[in-house]
Amino acid sequence: ETGVTQTPRHLVMGMTNKKSLKCEQHLGHNAMYWYKQSAKKPLELMFVYSLEERVENNSVPSRFSPECPNSSHLFLHLHTLQPEDSALYLCASSQDRENYGYTFGSGTRLTVV
Amino acid sequence: AQSVTQLGSHVSVSEGALVLLRCNYSSSVPPYLFWYVQYPNQGLQLLLKYTTGATLVKGINGFEAEFKKSETSFHLTKPSAHMSDAAEYFCAVSGVSTGANNLFFGTGTRLTVIP
Numbered sequence: 482e483t484g485v486t487q488t489p490r491h492l493v494m495g496m497t498n499k500k501s502l503k504c505e506q507h508l509g510h511n512a513m514y515w516y517k518q519s520a521k522k523p524l525e526l527m528f529v530y531s532l533e534e535r536v537e538n539n540s541v542p543s544r545f546s547p548e549c550p551n552s553s554h555l556f557l558h559l560h561t562l563q564p565e566d567s568a569l570y571l572c573a574s575s576q577d578r579e580n581y582g583y584t585f586g587s588g589t590r591l592t593v594v
Numbered sequence: 595a596q597s598v599t600q601l602g603s604h605v606s607v608s609e610g611a612l613v614l615l616r617c618n619y620s621s622s623v624p625p626y627l628f629w630y631v632q633y634p635n636q637g638l639q640l641l642l643k644y645t646t647g648a649t650l651v652k653g654i655n656g657f658e659a660e661f662k663k664s665e666t667s668f669h670l671t672k673p674s675a676h677m678s679d680a681a682e683y684f685c686a687v688s689g690v691s692t693g694a695n696n697l698f699f700g701t702g703t704r705l706t707v708i709p
Contacts, residue, residue, distance in 0.1 A: 524702075582686070
């Protein structure tokens with residue numbers, strides 16, 4: 482399988498649940514990203530990992546916890562979310578310092594009830 | 595610092611008409627510029643990119659964009675719109691910061707194609 486794969490595609494969770502989003506890339510890239518896309522808002526960069534180390538955390542609430550165990554996998558652990566956290570969560574990867582753009586996954590549509 | 599401004603959050607064109615989506619950028623270094631397309635309930639797909647060289651860039655699905663340094667613009671065009679072009683389009687500029695290759699996105703333009 483090639484490209485960036487995100488699972489699950491859809492997730493409904495209660496505010497007290499704990500769940501995780503998974504992202505996997507088979508492109509040999511060494512940087513991975515989490516974006517949040519909400520209705521009528523611009524894409525929000527949440528986290529950046531480069532060479533498996535977190536290099537950016539854009540003031541994201543602690544109820545979102547990223548994990549990058551290796552250069553091919555990225556997780557976003559979720560706990561005690563709020564309804565306003567409902568959004569499309571996009572994962573992307575790139576080859577660090579090569580400005581050729583990102584490859585995106587199809588996203589996880591998260592609904593918090 | 596890098597930023598992108600997309601003029602017009604919604605654009606409607608008739609099928610067969612010219613598509614023009616506007617993008618202006620701000621960059622403190624020579625920019626790398628991108629257009630992405632997003633179809634409903636999907637991720638972003640790269641349409642085309644400008645890095646160096648020829649300023650007129652051709653992408654997938656008949657789209658092209660021209661880098662104009664004097665105007666700090668990178669507008670996206672397609673001579674004849676097709677119904678399947680209805681989607682949201684994002685312009686982005688690349689900048690290197692804190693060891694990672696970050697993309698800075700515009701707010702997007704939703705293209706509607708009228709039959």
